[in-house]
Amino acid sequence: MKIIINREKLMESIQHVTKAISSKTAIPILAGLKIQASANGITLTGSNSDITIESFIPIEEEGIQFIDELEAGEIILHAKYFPEIIRKLPSSTVIITTDENLQITIQSGHAEFHLNGQDADEYPQISAIETDTNFELPINLLKNMIKQTVFAVSTSETRPILTGVNLKAENDHLHFIATDSHRLAANKLPVNHEISSFPFEQVVIPGKSLNELSKILEDTEDKIQISISENQIAFQSHHLYFVSRLLDGKYPETSRLIPEESKTVLYVDTKTLLQAVDRASLLAKDNHNNVIRLQTKEQQIVEISSNSPEIGKVEEEIEAEKIEGEELKISFSSKYMIDALKIMETDQVKIEFTGAMRPFIIKPTDNDQILQLILPVRTF
Amino acid sequence: MKIIINREKLMESIQHVTKAISSKTAIPILAGLKIQASANGITLTGSNSDITIESFIPIEEEGIQFIDELEAGEIILHAKYFPEIIRKLPSSTVIITTDENLQITIQSGHAEFHLNGQDADEYPQISAIETDTNFELPINLLKNMIKQTVFAVSTSETRPILTGVNLKAENDHLHFIATDSHRLAANKLPVNHEISSFPFEQVVIPGKSLNELSKILEDTEDKIQISISENQIAFQSHHLYFVSRLLDGKYPETSRLIPEESKTVLYVDTKTLLQAVDRASLLAKDNHNNVIRLQTKEQQIVEISSNSPEIGKVEEEIEAEKIEGEELKISFSSKYMIDALKIMETDQVKIEFTGAMRPFIIKPTDNDQILQLILPVRTF
Numbered sequence: 073m074k075i076i077i078n079r080e081k082l083m084e085s086i087q088h089v090t091k092a093i094s095s096k097t098a099i100p101i102l103a104g105l106k107i108q109a110s111a112n113g114i115t116l117t118g119s120n121s122d123i124t125i126e127s128f129i130p131i132e133e134e135g136i137q138f139i140d141e142l143e144a145g146e147i148i149l150h151a152k153y154f155p156e157i158i159r160k161l162p163s164s165t166v167i168i169t170t171d172e173n174l175q176i177t178i179q180s181g182h183a184e185f186h187l188n189g190q191d192a193d194e195y196p197q198i199s200a201i202e203t204d205t206n207f208e209l210p211i212n213l214l215k216n217m218i219k220q221t222v223f224a225v226s227t228s229e230t231r232p233i234l235t236g237v238n239l240k241a242e243n244d245h246l247h248f249i250a251t252d253s254h255r256l257a258a259n260k261l262p263v264n265h266e267i268s269s270f271p272f273e274q275v276v277i278p279g280k281s282l283n284e285l286s287k288i289l290e291d292t293e294d295k296i297q298i299s300i301s302e303n304q305i306a307f308q309s310h311h312l313y314f315v316s317r318l319l320d321g322k323y324p325e326t327s328r329l330i331p332e333e334s335k336t337v338l339y340v341d342t343k344t345l346l347q348a349v350d351r352a353s354l355l356a357k358d359n360h361n362n363v364i365r366l367q368t369k370e371q372q373i374v375e376i377s378s379n380s381p382e383i384g385k386v387e388e389e390i391e392a393e394k395i396e397g398e399e400l401k402i403s404f405s406s407k408y409m410i411d412a413l414k415i416m417e418t419d420q421v422k423i424e425f426t427g428a429m430r431p432f433i434i435k436p437t438d439n440d441q442i443l444q445l446i447l448p449v450r451t452f
Numbered sequence: 453m454k455i456i457i458n459r460e461k462l463m464e465s466i467q468h469v470t471k472a473i474s475s476k477t478a479i480p481i482l483a484g485l486k487i488q489a490s491a492n493g494i495t496l497t498g499s500n501s502d503i504t505i506e507s508f509i510p511i512e513e514e515g516i517q518f519i520d521e522l523e524a525g526e527i528i529l530h531a532k533y534f535p536e537i538i539r540k541l542p543s544s545t546v547i548i549t550t551d552e553n554l555q556i557t558i559q560s561g562h563a564e565f566h567l568n569g570q571d572a573d574e575y576p577q578i579s580a581i582e583t584d585t586n587f588e589l590p591i592n593l594l595k596n597m598i599k600q601t602v603f604a605v606s607t608s609e610t611r612p613i614l615t616g617v618n619l620k621a622e623n624d625h626l627h628f629i630a631t632d633s634h635r636l637a638a639n640k641l642p643v644n645h646e647i648s649s650f651p652f653e654q655v656v657i658p659g660k661s662l663n664e665l666s667k668i669l670e671d672t673e674d675k676i677q678i679s680i681s682e683n684q685i686a687f688q689s690h691h692l693y694f695v696s697r698l699l700d701g702k703y704p705e706t707s708r709l710i711p712e713e714s715k716t717v718l719y720v721d722t723k724t725l726l727q728a729v730d731r732a733s734l735l736a737k738d739n740h741n742n743v744i745r746l747q748t749k750e751q752q753i754v755e756i757s758s759n760s761p762e763i764g765k766v767e768e769e770i771e772a773e774k775i776e777g778e779e780l781k782i783s784f785s786s787k788y789m790i791d792a793l794k795i796m797e798t799d800q801v802k803i804e805f806t807g808a809m810r811p812f813i814i815k816p817t818d819n820d821q822i823l824q825l826i827l828p829v830r831t832f
Contacts, residue, residue, distance in 0.1 A: 153734060153763055160731050176764075183731055187764035351540050351563050354533060383533060384556075384567035 073109050073145025073170045077129070079161055079180065081138045085127035086155045088312060089118030091284045092125040093151045101194050104148035105155075107168070108192065113139060117198060118151065123281050124198050125288070126313040145170055146192035157185055201306050201315060206299040209261075211289050211309060214296055217248045217259055218286045220415045220442055224250040224257035225279035237282055238323040240274035249326055250279065255408040256326060256445040257415075276323050277305055281316035288312065330445060331431060334424035336400040338374060339393040339437060342421050345376075346413040348388045352378040353406035355386050363449050364406045368392075368399050378406070393420060402428045403451040409434075412444035453489050453525025453550045457509070459541055459560065461518045465507035466535045468692060469498030471664045472505040473531045481574050484528035485535075487548070488572070493519060497578060498531065503661050504578050505668070506693040525550055526572035537565055581686050581695060586679040589641075591669050591689060594676055597628045597639055598666045600795045600822055604630040604637035605659035617662055618703040620654035629706055630659065635788040636706060636825040637795075656703050657685055661696035668692065710825060711811060714804035716780040718754060719773040719817060722801050725756075726793040728768045732758040733786035735766050743829050744786040748772075748779050758786070773800060782808045783831040789814075792824035 089105060097103050097120055106117040113130040131139045147170045158166060162181035169177045170189060178185040209217075218237070226234035231253070238249040245260040285307060289296070296309040300318075307314040352364040356378040364378040372392045379385040402425060413421065418436035425432040434444040469485060477483050477500055486497040493510040511519045527550045538546060542561035549557045550569060558565040589597075598617070606614035611633070618629040625640040665687060669676070676689040680698075687694040732744040736758040744758040752772045759765040782805060793801065798816035805812040814824040 150763060156734050157731070160727070160734065162727060162731075182770065183728070183766065183768040185731075185735070185764060185766045188762070347540070347542060348563070351537070351542075351565075354536050354540065355565070382568070383530060384565060386563065386565045388563040390562065 074143040075109055075114055075168045076141040077166055078138045079164050079166045081129055083158055085116045085129055088127045088288050089116045089125045090151055090155055091288060092118040092120055092123040094120045103151060104190055105151040106148050106195050108146040109142055109144050122278055122317050124315045128311040148190035148192055148195055201299055201301045201304045203299050203301040206297055208295040208297050210293045211296045212291050212293055215286050215289055218282045220259045221248045221250040221257045222279050222282050223411050224255055226252035233276055233319055233321040233323055236276035236278050236319040238276050254447050258443045259441055275300055276319040278319055285314050331426045334426050336397040336425040338395055338423040342413055342416050342419055344390050348376045348390050349406050349409050352376045352386050355380045355383055356406050362405045362407045363403050365403045367401045368395050400425055403449045404446050408446045454523040455489055455494060455548045456521040457546055458518045459544050459546045461509055463538050465496045465509055468507045468668050469496045469505045470531055470535055472498040472500055472503040474500045483531055484570055485531040486528050486575050488526040489522055489524050502658055502697050504695045508691040528570035528572055528575055581679055581681040581684045583679050583681040586677055588675040588677050590673045591676050592671050592673055595666050595669055598662045600639045601628040601630040601637045602659050602662045603791050604635055606632035613656055613699055613701040613703055616656035616658050616699040618656050634827050638823045639821055655680055656699040657696060658699060665694050711806045714806050716777040716805040718775055718803040722793055722796050722799055724770050728756045728770050729786050729789050732756045732766050735760045735763050736786050742785045742787045743783050745783045747781045748775050780805055783829045784826050788826045
C-alpha cells in the first residue's frame with residue numbers, strides 16, 4: 073500500500089473514526105484503526121462492540137485533489153499513536169507506505185516514522201446492513217431530535233433497555249423517546265407516507281451511539297440516509313458510514329405515563345425560569361438531591377425556592393405570563409428541570425401539573441412536538 | 453454590614469482571592485472567604501497555610517462608581533457557595549447585608565439568598581509583613597521571570613526546598629533559579645543600585661505560590677512592589693495584596709553544576725527543534741521515560757530520533773544554523789527539552805554540550821539572561 077495524501081483531510085477522517093475506538097476493547101485488534109486503499113480513494117474504519125464508523129476520502133472532489141498517489145492495500149494502525157503522529161507532522165502532505173512485514177512508514181517533510189502494523193485480515197468484516205427499511209432526514213433535524221431526548225436516557229445498567237432512545241413510527245409521526253424512569257423526554261416529527269409505511273414497529277438505539285453520531289455530524293441541511301435491520305441501524309451521509317447495534321428487548325410503553333388532564337397550567341418565559349431554577353439549585357446540590365420547590369402565588373407570581381439548613385436558603389419570585397387552575401406547591405429535581413428547559417427552543421413554555429404527587433409536563437407554548445415529563449419528589 | 457456593589461467588580465475580586473482558598477484546609481475557617489467593609493471600600497481575603505490574597509474594591513475609581521452604599525462590618529462567607537451565587541445573580545447590582553446572628557442576605561433582582569456566615573473574629577489576623585526590604589518590578593517582567601523558571605521546580609516532597617524557586621541578588625543581578633535535580637531553569641535581570649543593596653542573601657518561594665500569583669496578575673507594565681521578611685514575601689499591586697510563606701532551609705548552590713567549557717555547540721532554530729523533539733516524543737512516552745536521542749551528522753545536520761521496540765521508531769533530520777566542535781550522540785528527556793524550548797523567546801537557541809554524560813545548557817543566541825540545563829540519560 074502507498075498513499076500520498078493531504079494531511080488535514082486525513083486528520084479529519086481520523087477524528088471521525090477514532091470516536092468508535094476504545095483502548096479498553098475486549099478484542100485487541102479493535103484498538104487499531106484500519107486503513108484501506110482502493111482504486112477510488114481510501115477508507116478509514118474504527119469500531120468497538122457497539123459502533124462502527126467508516127470514513128471515505130476520495131482521490132479528488134469538487135476540483136480539490138486530496139490524494140496524489142494511491143496503491144491498493146490495507147493495514148491496521150495503532151489508534152493510540154497514529155492520530156497524534158499525523159496531527160504533529162511538519163508538512164501538509166503525508167506519505168504512508170507499508171511493506172510485506174506489516175511495517176508502516178509515515179513520511180512528511182524531514183520526519184519519518186516507522187510503526188508496527190497488524191494484518192488487516194484479522195480485522196472483523198463490516199458488511200453493509202441488509203434491509204429494505206430506509207429513509208432520509210435532514211442532518212440538522214436528526215441532530216435536534218437527538219439533542220432533545222438523549223440526555224434523559226438512563227445511565228444505570230439495571231434496566232439496559234432504558235440506556236437507549238426509543239425510535240418508532242406511529243400516527244404519521246416519527247417519535248424519539250428517552251426515559252430513566254424519573255423523567256422522560258420525547259419529541260416527534262411529522263413524516264410523509266414513505267416513512268409511516270415502515271415495516272419496523274420500534275427500535276432502541278444506545279444513547280452513547282447517538283451522542284457519538286451527533287458529535288461527528290456537521291450542522292447542515294444535507295440529508296442523511298437511515299437504514300434499520302433487526303439488530304443494527306446505519307446512518308449514511310456524505311463519505312461517512314455509521315453503524316450501531318440496537319438494544320435487545322422491549323421498550324416500555326410510555327404513553328400511559330403522560331397525564332391526560334391538568335389542574336394547574338403555567339405559561340412562563342423559558343430563560344427566566346431556567347435561570348431562577350439554576351440559582352435555586354446552587355444550594356440544593358449537596359443536601360437534598362437537587363430538590364427545589366415551586367409554588368404559585370397571587371398575581372401570576374411563581375416562587376422558586378430551596379432550603380439547605382446547614383448552608384442557607386434561597387427564594388426567587390418570577391412573574392408568569394399566565395397561571396390557570398388550582399394553587400400548587402410542588403418539589404422536583406432542579407437538574408431534571410434544567411435539562412428539560414435547556415433544550416426548549418421557544419421563548420415560552422407551558423407547564424401542566426396534575427397535583428403535587430403526579431408527573432408534570434413541559435412543552436413549548438406554540439407546538440406539541442416536544443414533550444418533557446418530570447416526576448415530582450415528595451417533600452410536603 | 454451592608455454593601456450595594458457592582459456584581460462584575462465583586463466577581464473579579466472573588467476570583468482573585470479564591471485562588472488561595474482550599475476546601476481541604478486543616479483550619480476550617482480558612483475554607484471561608486472574608487468580606488470586610490470599611491469607610492473607603494471593601495476588602496476580600498482568602499487564605500491557606502501558604503498564601504494569603506487580599507483584594508480591595510474602592511467606592512469609586514477613575515469616575516466609575518463600584519459601591520453605591522456601604523455600612524462597615526465584616527463576615528466570613530462559605531467559599532464553596534458564595535462565588536457561584538454571585539456569578540449567577542440576575543442583576544448587575546448586588547446587595548449584601550448581615551445581621552447580628554451572622555445571617556447573610558444576598559439580593560439581586562428578584563433573587564434572595566440567605567446564607568449562614570461565620571464570625572470574622574475567628575479568622576486569623578493577616579498583618580502586613582514588617583521589613584525594609586522592598587523593591588519594584590514591572591508586572592510583565594515578573595510574570596516572565598516566573599514563567600521561565602517555575603516549571604522546573606520539583607513536584608516531589610523528598611527535598612522540599614526544591615519545590616520552590618530560589619530568588620537571590622548577586623553580581624548586580626536578580627536571579628530566579630529552579631531545579632528538580634534532573635534539570636535546572638535560571639534567569640537573571642540586571643538591577644539598579646537599590647536592589648543590589650538588598651539585605652537578604654536569598655529566599656526560596658514555593659512554586660505553587662508563584663503559579664497562583666502569575667495567574668492573578670494581568671500582563672501589564674505597571675509596577676508591583678515586592679517586600680521580603682525572614683519568612684514571608686509580599687507582592688503589592690493595584691488593590692491586590694499577595695503574601696506567601698517562604699520555604700525553610702538552604703537552597704543548594706547550583707552554580708557549580710553549570711559546565712564552564714563546551715565541546716560541541718549547536719545553533720538551531722527554536723521552533724524547528726521544538727517541533728522535531730515533540731514528534732520524537734510521541735513514541736517515547738510509554739516505554740522509555742520520554743527519552744529521545746540527538747545526534748550530529750555532517751553538513752550541519754542534526755538527527756532527532758526515538759525508538760520504542762513494540763510500537764516503532766521515528767527519525768527526523770533538521771538543519772542547524774551552525775555546529776561547532778566534536779561529533780555528539782546524546783540521549784535526554786524529551787519533556788525537559790520541550791519545557792526548556794517553550795519558554796525561549798528568541799528564534800534561535802544555542803546548545804552547549806560537554807559530552808554525552810555531562811549536563812548541557814540551552815540559551816538564547818543573543819543574550820545570556822536565560823539558562824536552561826538538562827542532565828542527559830545514559831543509553832549508549
